[in-house]
Each structure stands twice: as structure tokens, then as C-alpha cells.
Amino acid sequence: MAALQNSSLHAAATSSLNSSSSVVSKTSADRIPCKSMPFAASAFVSKNLALSSRSLKNFSACSVLQKPTVGISSEISGTAREPSKRGQDTKPTVLVAEKLSEAGLEVLRTLANVDCSYNLSPEELCAKISQCDAIIVRSGTKVTRQVFESSRGRLKVVGRAGVGIDNVDLHAATEHGCLVVNAPTANTVAAAEHGIALLSAMARNVSQASAAMKQGKWLRNKYVGVSLVGKTLAVMGFGKVGSEVARRAKGLGMHVVAHDPYAAADRAHAIGVDLVTFDEAISVADFISLHMPLTPTTNKVFNDESFGKMKKGVRIVNVARGGVIDEEALVRALDNGVVAQAALDVFTEEPPSKDNKLVQHEKVTVTPHLGANTVEAQEGVAIEIAEAVAGALKGELSATAVNAPMVPARVLSELSSYVLLAEKLGRLAVQLVAGVSGVKVVKLTYSSARAADDLDTRLLRAMITKGLIEPISDSFVNLVNADFVAKQRGLKITEEKVPSDGSPGQPLDSIQVQLAHVESKFASALSESGDIIVQGKVKNGIPYLTKVGAFSVDVSLEGSLILCRQVDQPGMIGKVGSILGSENVNVNFMSVGRTAPRRKAVMAIGVDDEPPKETLKRIGEIPAVEEFVFLKL
Numbered sequence: 001m002a003a004l005q006n007s008s009l010h011a012a013a014t015s016s017l018n019s020s021s022s023v024v025s026k027t028s029a030d031r032i033p034c035k036s037m038p039f040a041a042s043a044f045v046s047k048n049l050a051l052s053s054r055s056l057k058n059f060s061a062c063s064v065l066q067k068p069t070v071g072i073s074s075e076i077s078g079t080a081r082e083p084s085k086r087g088q089d090t091k092p093t094v095l096v097a098e099k100l101s102e103a104g105l106e107v108l109r110t111l112a113n114v115d116c117s118y119n120l121s122p123e124e125l126c127a128k129i130s131q132c133d134a135i136i137v138r139s140g141t142k143v144t145r146q147v148f149e150s151s152r153g154r155l156k157v158v159g160r161a162g163v164g165i166d167n168v169d170l171h172a173a174t175e176h177g178c179l180v181v182n183a184p185t186a187n188t189v190a191a192a193e194h195g196i197a198l199l200s201a202m203a204r205n206v207s208q209a210s211a212a213m214k215q216g217k218w219l220r221n222k223y224v225g226v227s228l229v230g231k232t233l234a235v236m237g238f239g240k241v242g243s244e245v246a247r248r249a250k251g252l253g254m255h256v257v258a259h260d261p262y263a264a265a266d267r268a269h270a271i272g273v274d275l276v277t278f279d280e281a282i283s284v285a286d287f288i289s290l291h292m293p294l295t296p297t298t299n300k301v302f303n304d305e306s307f308g309k310m311k312k313g314v315r316i317v318n319v320a321r322g323g324v325i326d327e328e329a330l331v332r333a334l335d336n337g338v339v340a341q342a343a344l345d346v347f348t349e350e351p352p353s354k355d356n357k358l359v360q361h362e363k364v365t366v367t368p369h370l371g372a373n374t375v376e377a378q379e380g381v382a383i384e385i386a387e388a389v390a391g392a393l394k395g396e397l398s399a400t401a402v403n404a405p406m407v408p409a410r411v412l413s414e415l416s417s418y419v420l421l422a423e424k425l426g427r428l429a430v431q432l433v434a435g436v437s438g439v440k441v442v443k444l445t446y447s448s449a450r451a452a453d454d455l456d457t458r459l460l461r462a463m464i465t466k467g468l469i470e471p472i473s474d475s476f477v478n479l480v481n482a483d484f485v486a487k488q489r490g491l492k493i494t495e496e497k498v499p500s501d502g503s504p505g506q507p508l509d510s511i512q513v514q515l516a517h518v519e520s521k522f523a524s525a526l527s528e529s530g531d532i533i534v535q536g537k538v539k540n541g542i543p544y545l546t547k548v549g550a551f552s553v554d555v556s557l558e559g560s561l562i563l564c565r566q567v568d569q570p571g572m573i574g575k576v577g578s579i580l581g582s583e584n585v586n587v588n589f590m591s592v593g594r595t596a597p598r599r600k601a602v603m604a605i606g607v608d609d610e611p612p613k614e615t616l617k618r619i620g621e622i623p624a625v626e627e628f629v630f631l632k633l
């Protein structure tokens with residue numbers, strides 16, 4: 001469970017949310033006058049849209065879109081244009097720091113001066129960035145805090161021509177009021193095709209045989225391969241790339257299983273793939289192909305222990321992220337024969353050192369992060385990112401914005417304290433999921449004393465979606481892209497507003513998140529119909545959990561949470577409290593909800609810090625405790 005904890009990015013989001021109240025009260029009058037903006041930003045401002053959530057602190061629609069400082073450098077490439085005098089050129093400048101296909105450059109040149117400067121050193125990049133309104137990179141350029149600081153406020157958009165944004169310092173981007181957009185879909189097929197290429201090349205020793213032949217060796221007996229047909233492939237991570245790999249592997253006559261705790265089983269069934277547990281997937285597979293994102297949960301998830309559970313002679317392909325494999329453990333597994341071969345496109349450190357043991361290993365086929373490198377994918381990515389960057393510079397909403405939700409200031413102000421509740425309920429609900437049925441239908445119920453049409457739930461829905469998806473995916477969810485990301489993942493989110501007898505002065509009484517027909521690692525969170533249910537309220541500006549499954553609780557959603565089902569009897573609070581106290585874990589809240597006196601009860605315990613595993617084990621060993629779960633908020 002601890003592994004589901006927030007990424008550092010998320011910590012930034014939360015801290016921004018915490019600081020939201022000082023900003024949400026601002027009116028459009030507080031912001032930069034927008035009349036002078038050369039782009040379509042005025043449309044934003046007239047609608048009084050403010051950027052919220054993780055970007056609240058220094059971010060307003062105007063600040064993203066304000067008139068760029070004009071200082072066109074002599075290196076600007078692009079369509080022929082008259083040299084303009086400083087102060088007269090109202091076009092923004094876009095620095096393209098890594099090779100971008102011509103189709104993308106053409107889109108950019110319609111509105112911007114385009115400076116294609118590749119292979120800049122970090123110092124050169126910092127020197128140049130103060131003359132740029134936007135920068136476009138792939139995975140090879142690190143957009144660090146120093147880059148944002150060096151831009152002295154001029155840089156307004158970072159475009160990542162691809163999926164992973166691990167090379168962009170999102171905290172710094174947000175703090176500097178810089179929008180980050182990516183291109184998440186255009187290279188999916190290329191990555192899947194590269195996975196299949198590596199699978200086939202590895203099985204038939206293509207790269208080893210080719211290298212030997214170039215050295216004059218004709219080694220027909222040495223390079224005897226293995227067939228793919230009839231073999232079992234385990235696809236680990238059934239998202240965009242994983243599902244495309246699965247589809248192709250079926251076409252090669254392979255039996256395909258997949259592991260993805262968050263994927264919908266019927267999407268897998270539709271292409272003849274069974275979703276199974278992690279252990280089942282890795283133990284039945286002849287081939288394993290990795291397609292999960294690098295998150296705290298997946299970091300080095302392929303390690304000595306998991307290699308030990310695999311079939312002897314298994315073959316592994318990785319086109320996801322190097323960090324999901326413990327590379328030292330893989331070397332050991334290759335040396336002792338548990339893993340017969342590996343094919344790797346990605347590495348913990350890129351580029352890996354020359355003497356990297358995996359790169360040099362005879363049983364390993366390597367490529368230098370080529371998954372997205374096809375003409376077609378690069379053209380698609382270039383167009384996707386150029387349109388996103390151009391759109392952002394023109395003041396349009398971007399469906400692939402990574403760090404910039406937008407919402408009308410009035411709605412934001414009113415809902416600001418519910419935003420945190422919504423995200424936390426989403427995070428809690430997804431952490432309770434177990435098994436292989438996958439999350440498909442999410443029912444959101446808002447109870448309010450107001451008329452149904454007087455409650456704008458877009459922000460709440462987005463924040464719940466963010467809470468549900470971000471801990472388990474590479475996706476970054478905000479108001480702009482929440483529905484898009486949810487749809488892409490096959491999540492059906494329904495909303496219902498029910499009347500409450502609370503005060504119409506408050507926009508909401510409670511929010512309930514219900515994950516339909518799932519299994520849970522905490523059975524008490526399930527309703528009779530088999531849905532995970534969590535419900536919460538805001539009290540004095542603080543989010544509270546008020547219901548888990550059929551049990552009423554009352555615990556503030558701060559720090560972390562232990563949920564514990566027990567036989568209701570005197571002394572339980574004391575027992576649990578003293579175990580936590582003995583380990584110096586501060587309990588900030590405790591509440592017990594029960595079905596009837598001396599029957600079943602659920603105790604919710606808010607703790608400031610994550611208790612050591614041994615402490616949690618001791619709680620689990622209290623005889624009256626029937627089940628418990630630790631949840632990061």
C-alpha cells in the first residue's frame with residue numbers, strides 16, 4: 001500500500017491545493033491587464049477563467065498567455081521574414097531543442113518564430129531560454145529548475161514531444177507559471193511495434209547473429225532460436241502500448257495474459273486476453289513484455305524475488321521505463337539461466353555507461369530508446385505537440401495539459417475546500433481495489449441542498465478522476481484532460497446530485513465515490529452489491545471521511561489512514577493507540593463506526609506518519625481485528 005503513495009509531482013499538487021485559498025479569491029481585476037495580448041488570451045479573461053489546483057500559486061490565464069518579451073535571436077530559423085526591431089515583433093519565440101519533424105515546425109511557424117537549436121549544453125540552454133516563450137523537447141533535454149529560473153518569467157509553455165515527462169521539473173514549471181503539455185498518443189503504435197520487433201529479434205538471436213556475421217562468423221548451430229507461436233506472453237501494464245502489443249502478439253499465434261490491476265477486464269476480453277494477478281502472469285509466461293509506467297509501486301518490481309517466481313528460461317522485453325527492472329537482479333537472473341534472454345529499449349540511466357553489464361551481456365539485445373522513433377510516430381508527435389504548444393500560446397485549452405487545470409474563479413472559490421476532499425476520496429477508493437476485475441464504472445453522488453443545476457461538478461469530477469488515476473498511471477489529470485483520460489482508460493463515470501437537508505449556503509453536503517463491481521483488499525469497504533464506497537464531507541474547511549462501505553466513520557483526511565475492522569468490544573482504541581504510541585506514530589484522529597453495539601465495527605485512525613511495517617503487523621495481530629488496511633492520502 002505504501003507503494004501507492006504520491007509521486008513528488010503529486011506532492012506539489014497537494015501543496016498548491018493547500019495554498020489555494022489565497023489565490024482563488026482573486027478576481028480578474030487582480031490579474032495582468034490583457035488588452036495588450038497579441039493572442040486569443042482575452043477570450044479566457046472575459047470568461048474569468050483562472051488556473052487552479054497545482055498551479056494556483058503563481059498561475060493565471062493571463063500569466064500563461066501574456067505578451068512575450070520580444071528579443072528575436074539571430075539563430076531563429078523558420079519561414080523567411082523581415083528582421084524586426086525589438087518591440088515591434090509580436091510573434092512569440094519557440095525554441096525547438098530536439099529534432100522535430102518538419103510537419104510540426106510548419107504548424108509552429110504559422111504563429112511563432114522558430115529557433116531550432118539542437119544539442120545545447122545545459123549552460124547554453126539556460127543562456128538562450130530568456131529569449132523564448134515556449135520550448136519543445138523530447139526525452140533527451142532536461143528542463144530543470146535552473147532553466148525556469150534562467151527564463152526570468154518569459155518561458156510560458158514547455159512541450160514534451162512524447163509521453164514521459166520525467167525530464168521536465170514539473171514543480172519548477174508550476175512554480176514559474178509555466179504550462180507543460182505532452183503528446184501522449186501519437187507514439188503508442190510505434191512503441192508497440194518496437195516491442196514486437198524486440199520480441200521477435202530476441203527469440204531468433206537476430207542482433208547477436210548479425211554482429212557475429214559482420215565479424216566473419218557463420219554460426220548456424222550457435223544461434224538456434226525459439227518459436228513464438230503457441231507460447232504464453234504476459235503483458236505487464238494493459239494501457240495504450242500494452243494493449244497494442246497484446247493485439248499484435250495474438251496475431252502471431254501467442255497465448256496472451258495481462259496484468260494490470262486497474263484495467264477493465266472486458267477491454268482485455270474483447271481481444272482475447274485474460275487479466276491475471278502479477279504472480280500468475282510472471283509464473284505462466286514464456287515471454288514477458290513490460291508496459292507499466294514507472295511509479296513508486298512499479299519501481300524495481302522486477303527483482304530477485306519476482307525473477308525467482310518466473311519459469312526457467314523466460315524471455316523479457318522492456319520498452320516502458322528502465323527503472324521498473326532491478327538491473328543488477330536481471331544480470332543475476334541471466335547468469336543463472338532463470339531468464340534466458342532480455343531485450344531492452346530503456347535503462348535506469350540513459351544513456352547507460354559503456355561498461356553497463358546488461359548492455360554488454362551476450363543474452364541481451366539492446367536499442368537506444370528507439371520505441372517512438374519511426375518516421376510516422378515522429379511526424380504524429382511533432383504535429384500533436386506543435387498544435388498543443390501553438391494552442392497554448394494562442395490561449396486555447398489543451399487536452400494534454402499536464403499541470404494546468406482551469407476553472408471559473410467563482411466556481412473555484414466556492415468549491416476550493418471540496419477539491420481536496422474530492423481528490424482524496426478518489427485516492428482512497430483506488431487504493432482499496434484488489435483482484436483482477438478492474439475498475440470500469442465509477443458512480444459519483446453529490447448531496448446538496450441546492451438545486452441540481454446550481455452545482456458545477458466539473459472540477460470535483462476532475463479531482464476525483466485525478467485521485468483515481470494518478471497513483472496508478474503515467475497520466476497527469478486535471479480539469480482540462482480528466483474526462484479525456486477517463487474515457488481513454490475505459491472508465492465510465494456517472495454523476496448524480498441528490499437533495500440534502502443541509503444549508504443552501506454551502507454548495508455541497510457530501511461527496512460519495514463508488515467503484516462498481518470490484519474486489520477490495522478491505523472487504524468492509526464493499527457495499528452489499530459489491531461496490532467500493534467511500535464518502536466524505538468538509539467540516540471547517542477540512543476534508544473528512546464519513547463513510548466506508550456500510551460503516552459510518554468520522555476521520556479527518558490528513559496524513560495517512562488505517563482502516564481496521566474488528567469485533568466491537570471495549571479497549572480496542574486503547575490497544576491500537578498504544579501500539580502506535582509505542583512506535584511514536586502520532587494519531588491525529590480516531591473514530592469507530594459499528595453496525596450494532598458489540599457487533600462489527602470499523603475503526604478509522606488518522607496518523608501523521610507511515611507506521612513501520614512491524615507496527616502494522618502488530619495491529620493486525622490483535623485478536624479482535626479481522627482485517628485492516630493502510631492508506632496514503
Ligand SMILES: NC(=O)c1ccc[n+]([C@@H]2O[C@H](COP(=O)([O-])OP(=O)(O)OC[C@H]3O[C@@H](n4cnc5c(N)ncnc54)[C@H](O)[C@@H]3O)[C@@H](O)[C@H]2O)c1
Nearest residue numbers: 164191237238239240241260262292293319320371372472
Ligand atoms: N520506449 C519508448 O520509446 C516508449 C514509447 C511510448 C511509451 N513508453 C512508456 O511505456 C509505458 C506505457 O505507456 P502507455 O502510453 O501505454 O501508458 P498508459 O498510461 O496508457 O498505460 C500504462 C498502464 O499501466 C498500468 N499500471 C499502472 N500500475 C501498474 C502496475 N503496478 N502493474 C501493472 N500495470 C500497471 C496502468 O493501469 C495503465 O493501464 C510508459 O512508461 C511510457 O513512458 C515508452
Ligand SMILES: O=C(O)[C@H](O)COP(=O)(O)O
Nearest residue numbers: 138139161162163164372
Ligand atoms: O515517453 C515517451 O514518449 C517515449 O519514451 C519516447 O521518448 P522520446 O521522445 O525521447 O523518443
